[in-house]
Amino acid sequence: MPIARIHGPVLLLTAGLALWGQEGVDELFARARRLAFDGKRAEALELCRTALQRSPGYHDIRILMGRIHAWEGRYDEGRTELQQVLRAEPGHLDGRVALVDLELWSDHPRAALALCDEGLALHPAQALLLFRKARAQKALGNYPEALETAKQAQAANPGLYEARQLIENLAELSQRSKVSLTQTYDRFDRTFDPWQLTSLGATHRFDAGSLIARVNRASRFGDTGSQVEVDAYPRWKDGTYFYLNAGFSESGLFPHRRYGGEIYQSFARGIEGSLGFRHLRFSASTVTIYTGSLGKYWGDYLFTLRANATPSSIGSSQSGSASVRRYFGDGENHLTFSLGSGVSPDQPNPNAEILNLRSRKASLAAQGWIHRRLILSGSLAYEKQELGLGVERAQTTLGAGLEWRF
Numbered sequence: 023m024p025i026a027r028i029h030g031p032v033l034l035l036t037a038g039l040a041l042w043g044q045e046g047v048d049e050l051f052a053r054a055r056r057l058a059f060d061g062k063r064a065e066a067l068e069l070c071r072t073a074l075q076r077s078p079g080y081h082d083i084r085i086l087m088g089r090i091h092a093w094e095g096r097y098d099e100g101r102t103e104l105q106q107v108l109r110a111e112p113g114h115l116d117g118r119v120a121l122v123d124l125e126l127w128s129d130h131p132r133a134a135l136a137l138c139d140e141g142l143a144l145h146p147a148q149a150l151l152l153f154r155k156a157r158a159q160k161a162l163g164n165y166p167e168a169l170e171t172a173k174q175a176q177a178a179n180p181g182l183y184e185a186r187q188l189i190e191n192l193a194e195l196s197q198r199s200k201v202s203l204t205q206t207y208d209r210f211d212r213t214f215d216p217w218q219l220t221s222l223g224a225t226h227r228f229d230a231g232s233l234i235a236r237v238n239r240a241s242r243f244g245d246t247g248s249q250v251e252v253d254a255y256p257r258w259k260d261g262t263y264f265y266l267n268a269g270f271s272e273s274g275l276f277p278h279r280r281y282g283g284e285i286y287q288s289f290a291r292g293i294e295g296s297l298g299f300r301h302l303r304f305s306a307s308t309v310t311i312y313t314g315s316l317g318k319y320w321g322d323y324l325f326t327l328r329a330n331a332t333p334s335s336i337g338s339s340q341s342g343s344a345s346v347r348r349y350f351g352d353g354e355n356h357l358t359f360s361l362g363s364g365v366s367p368d369q370p371n372p373n374a375e376i377l378n379l380r381s382r383k384a385s386l387a388a389q390g391w392i393h394r395r396l397i398l399s400g401s402l403a404y405e406k407q408e409l410g411l412g413v414e415r416a417q418t419t420l421g422a423g424l425e426w427r428f
Contacts, residue, residue, distance in 0.1 A: 097128040122154045131161035149179035165195040183319035190353030197427040198227045204423035211416040217242045231256035247273020261288035277302040292319035355390040380408040399423040
């Protein structure tokens with residue numbers, strides 16, 4: 023009987039000590055994660071080693087160690103830790119994803135592809151593995167196969183915005199060239215007769231980025247004139263690219279010269295920011311517009327804010343816009359609604375008189391595939407321009423375009 027009375031407290035004490043020890047390991051792991059993401063990776067590794075001495079089978083700790091080694095470029099050490107997790111538990115998804123990332127970062131796409139295929143046999147239609155498989159196929163130059171795999175990843179998880187971005191990139195990689203024709207029609211309720219603008223463009227994607235040549239033909243004020251433009255989107259590194267623009271015209275309907283540049287940078291959590299300028303030189307004046315944007319991917323949506331500042335000798339002006347884009351299926355099928363005030367730095371037919379007006383604008387635009395190589399687009403915009411003394415002018419713009427890819 024006395025033995026029984028002692029046995030119960032001993033069991034409780036043993037269970038309590040075990041629970042205390044496990045909580046200590048969890049706390050060490052949480053601290054190590056915080057340190058790792060704060061950039062204190064050496065300290066994080068020491069905590070991981072201490073925690074593993076207490077609980078050698080704690081896979082999440084070993085995965086964190088593997089990722090830290092990979093972030094530091096110690097791929098062999100990271101590979102050893104992550105392979106140990108998969109030997110113990112081949113179906114461990116986080117461990118496999120971490121090892122695939124390591125092989126991609128260390129420029130071993132074939133190893134990454136094999137790991138993805140093994141994982142997909144255990145986890146069919148797993149979006150994270152499909153996305154990484156598409157990246158490995160892309161690194162190997164298998165663009166059509168990578169595009170199909172990326173579409174499968176997005177279908178498995180429509181909220182995986184990285185898959186949509188990869189689809190957009192792979193669509194361009196698979197079809198390096200395109201020609202486009204767009205037509206816009208502007209109608210005013212006072213002052214001006216209707217305006218028309220026709221643009222014919224050709225695009226080719228090089229390994230370093232895309233180059234676009236475009237001819238614009240305008241009909242305004244009873245006159246016609248042309249402009250030649252060149253756009254470039256050179257890539258610097260993953261997540262960083264530039265927009266460059268130059269335009270030339272001998273017609274008074276366009277700026278005689280226009281130049282522009284902007285740098286775009288992707289950040290974590292689907293955020294992208296940019297900073298740049300546009301310089302327009304007319305016959306009797308010049309205008310420089312400084313611009314910046316902030317975008318956020320959220321599920322099937324892209325939210326974008328853009329701010330513009332135009333300094334001048336008679337006082338600076340500010341303008342901006344907010345837009346939301348809804349994607350359908352892939353990066354080429356979408357609907358965009360936007361609201362804005364003031365001048366847009368990329369207005370297709372800028373005029374010195376228009377640029378100086380206060381205005382409010384709403385627009386709706388859509389585009390989508392109508393053939394495996396043909397994209398149709400359309401837009402409608404309504405703008406109110408303040409002429410002074412309480413007088414306003416309304417401008418309605420209709421647009422349509424076709425794009426052929428090959």
